[in-house]
Amino acid sequence: MLGYAITFLIVALVAAALGFGGIAGVSVQIAQILFFVFIVLFVLTLIFGRRGRGPNV
Numbered sequence: 001m002l003g004y005a006i007t008f009l010i011v012a013l014v015a016a017a018l019g020f021g022g023i024a025g026v027s028v029q030i031a032q033i034l035f036f037v038f039i040v041l042f043v044l045t046l047i048f049g050r051r052g053r054g055p056n057v
Contacts, residue, residue, distance in 0.1 A: 001041070005034035 012027035
């Protein structure tokens with residue numbers, strides 16, 4: 001997911017450099033949304049991934 005966010009950010013930078021403002025704006029918004037979703041999932045994984053399942057019997 002982080003890879004998609006970086007890809008959309010690169011697309012936005014290239015589109016902005018070429019003068020496509022609308023495409024650049026949409027790409028930046030998509031990259032921001034994907035980045036924040038990645039951060040939330042990462043934090044949730046850190047919190048809930050620490051709980052042990054107990055000893056294996």
